[in-house]
Amino acid sequence: MSTIRLIGHPESFEVRYDDGRPSAYFYFDDANPLRRQLQGIYTKDKALEAARAFARQERDRRRPSPELLCAWKVVEDWKQTHNLNFLPPRIAEDLAQRIEQALLTLRP
Numbered sequence: 001m002s003t004i005r006l007i008g009h010p011e012s013f014e015v016r017y018d019d020g021r022p023s024a025y026f027y028f029d030d031a032n033p034l035r036r037q038l039q040g041i042y043t044k045d046k047a048l049e050a051a052r053a054f055a056r057q058e059r060d061r062r063r064p065s066p067e068l069l070c071a072w073k074v075v076e077d078w079k080q081t082h083n084l085n086f087l088p089p090r091i092a093e094d095l096a097q098r099i100e101q102a103l104l105t106l107r108p
Contacts, residue, residue: 028047
């Protein structure tokens with residue numbers, strides 16, 4: 001899972017991902033209200049608030065579901081029980097996703 005960081009710059013706040021996705025920028029200008037109004041730029045406080053809300057939303061969106069966590073536990077237990085520590089991560093991930101989907105279909 002990637003890390004999301006909030007970085008302050010002189011005229012913006014950057015929401016940066018460590019997995020190579022492009023950053024999101026929230027620009028502000030407290031000195032020129034006309035420019036802010038014409039270009040739809042935030043005040044510094046509003047930009048920080050928007051950047052934090054965006055980062056929080058991204059973090060929550062990427063949080064694994066309880067079903068996926070359960071599925072990973074099943075896969076890990078299965079690997080240990082059957083001495084399959086060499087199982088490639090891509091196959092283990094596929095198994096976990098299939099188990100997650102099965103669990104989600106059982107949800108009322």
